Amino acid sequence: MKPAILQKTAQVTVTLLILSMLLPVLAFASSGFKNVSYKNGTVTGTVYSDVYSVSSQVYMYDPSGHQLAVTGVTYSVYDGVYNYSFSASGLSTYSYLNLYGPVGGTPVADSVYQAVYLTTDPVNGGGGYGGGGGGGGWASSDSISVYASGFVSSDQLLNSFNQYDTVTLSLSGDFALIPAKALNSFTSDPKKLLKVTNSNGTYSIPLNVLKLQPLADSVGVSVDDLTLKVSISQASSATANSVTAAAAQLGGTLASSVVDFNIVGLGKDNKTAPLDLGNSYLSRTLPLTKTVNPNQATAVWYNESTQKLSFVPAVFSGQSAEIKRNGSSLYAVIELNKSFNDTHGHWAESNITLLANKLVVDGVTDTTFQPERSITRAEFAALVVRSLGLATTGTSSSFKDVAASDWFAGVVGAAVNAKIIDGYEDGTFRPSASINREELAAMVVRALAYAGAKPDVSSEQQAALLAKFKDASSIVWAQNEIAVAISAGIIDGMTDDTLGARGTATRAQSATMLKRLLTSAKFIN
Structure with a gap:
């Protein structure tokens, strides 16, 4: 089969596709440039390969990425590799030009390129290099132009x-x-x-x-x-x-x-x-x-x-x-511009309205939110998964009381994968149980950790943060999570000196904690 060449140009995609079909490709295993010169508007040099072909071409670009010339090559000598000479005249004067040579089956990996600098010396830069080379003659910049072909050197x-x-x-x-x-x-x-x-x-x-x-x-x-x-x-x-x-x-x-x-x-x-x-x-x-x-x-x-x-x-x-x-x-x-009739004047109205416009919380109906209603563990898991922008999984087999057909199976699976929830010792999740403030704080703090925004709280800091609440001893297992939530501004006490950790959380409290989570993680303004 006759080898072919795949070239890179600054042409539009259609032109690139046409050229790639018309021009032969060289599957070079060892190739590069050598003895390249650029002076008086003329570029000369040699491109070499361990594959024989006289159909390859060399492409020349100015420093801004505009194509200046495409020139064919002429076979000259075999000295362990096949050498092909090339020359292009009548070029404008730039500080340097970028040269592209023939490429192989993996365009990005095997391409041959070299920068040639304007000089009065007849020979510029000894050897060329392929795509795997170590740096060579490219002029470094913190901005690189990429043509419609997508090619990046x-x-x-x-x-x-x-x-x-x-x-x-x-x-x-x-x-x-x-x-x-x-x-x-x-x-x-x-x-x-x-x-x-x-x-x-x-x-x-x-x-x-x-x-x-x-x-x-x-x-x-x-x-x-x-x-x-x-x-x-x-x-x-x-x-x-x-x-x-x-x-x-x-x-x-x-x-x-x-x-x-x-x-x-x-x-x-x-x-x-x-x-x-x-x-x-x-x-x-x-x-x-x-x-x-x-x-x-x-x-x-x-x-x-x-x-x-x-x-x-x-x-x-x-x-x-x-x-x-x-x-x-x-x-x-x-x-969006959502609002609910039963949140007007409520202490959490702004948080609820904000998250409704963000598609994080839903109303019970189009016009009601029921802010003081309790929220289940499955419902809050769904809100946390939404807040993190996570895709839901198809099913969850982690818990024996979560069936694949349940509406919450996907969100529970996503929350488990993100290490936001865990279940009870008997292998259940208890999705329909009302969530309490301790559980809610723990899930929010784990979401903060997933987002890379969880603050560190030492044991000494934890003790100090919890000390001002006279009911801190009622926390069953989430002492650190609640301390972190207090430190991050996620939760407040029910009063100045009570936490109410075992109390049932409401929909309004849930929305408020989620809003604070998103703000702390810099996920919203």
């Missing part, structure tokens, strides 16, 4: 992270193809941050949340051959219409476009797998179409299977929303 990205803590990939298209090997040596450094941005939004990815080895294993390649595909793309018109309809069913309107933020691993035979973020909340900045009231706006993620919208943690500033979540999805911002 491993060496350029590696050089940039060697010099900068934050590196930004500015996309011309909807996605970036990022070589994992360029990031792997930085994944233990909490200061290293990759930003991927285009007109649809911005993805902020701390490198220390990337679990590259498990992802590579799941797609059948080594980390060196793994590619991360980071996408920030507008939803299709059909999907956007579905989101608009779902918002309207809730009494809301859209205040942004519907954008798909996604990260997957690409591996062998085009196999893909989602990146597992665990409980790491990544920030995505979504532009808004208008300035919104943070108390009446909420970020949502759209479940295409159920066609439902769910709350996502988000902070609003000007005409943008910083969305925080540990999963990929379609996101948007909607505006």
Whole structure:
């Protein structure tokens, strides 16, 4: 079979696809540039490979990423590898040019690139390097332009992270193809941050949340051959219409476009797998179409299977929303203006109204909330899962009194996976039992821990925090959780000197604790 070449250009995606079908590919196992010169508007040099072909081409770009020339090659000599000479004249004068050579079956991993600097010396830079090279001639910058093809140079990205803590990939298209090997040596450094941005939004990815080895294993390649595909793309018109309809069913309107933020691993035979973020909340900045009231706006993620919208943690500033979540999805911002007849003048009215607009709490009916009614353990588990923006699991077999057909099975499963709830010694969860303030405080504090916002409270601090309450001895098991909740401003005493830990919690108290949880975790304004 005749080898073929896959090239990278700054053309639009259609042009790229046409070129990739027309031009032959060289599956280079060992390749690079050497004896490259750039002077008087002319670039000359040699590209070498252990595969013979005379159909390859060299692509030349200016420092801003504009393509200047594409030139063919001429076979010259075999000296252990095949050498091909090339030359391009009439080029403008820049401080340096970026050269792309032929690439192999794994475009990001096997590409050949080199920067050649303007010089009066006839020979610039001895040897070239391929995608696995150690740095070479790329000019380092904290911002890298990415063409519509999505191609990102491993060496350029590696050089940039060697010099900068934050590196930004500015996309011309909807996605970036990022070589994992360029990031792997930085994944233990909490200061290293990759930003991927285009007109649809911005993805902020701390490198220390990337679990590259498990992802590579799941797609059948080594980390060196793994590619991360980071996408920030507008939803299709059909999907956007579905989101608009779902918002309207809730009494809301859209205040942004519907954008798909996604990260997957690409591996062998085009196999893909989602990146597992665990409980790491990544920030995505979504532009808004208008300035919104943070108390009446909420970020949502759209479940295409159920066609439902769910709350996502988000902070609003000007005409943008910083969305925080540990999963990929379609996101948007909607505006709501909910209220309940029976909360007017209630001490928790503002908290209830806020969380109703955030889609965290529901009314008992469209117009009533019943703030003083008790709340069950299953109901509160559902509210905590919503507050964290978690997807629900299909079933939960952890407890013998939670059946797969129960409405709360999925939220109980999600809460168990997040270590927010546990059951009783007899293996039950008792979903229909009314929750007390001690249990409620414990679940909220565990949610804080999941969100990475739990304050540390020493035994001495715990004793001091509980000492002012004369009924602290009534706490059965959650002394530390209640002390942490007091420290974080999540709970108050029923009076100045009583906690009421064993008292039944109300819907109003639950909403108030959840609002304080979200504020403490910086999940809402």
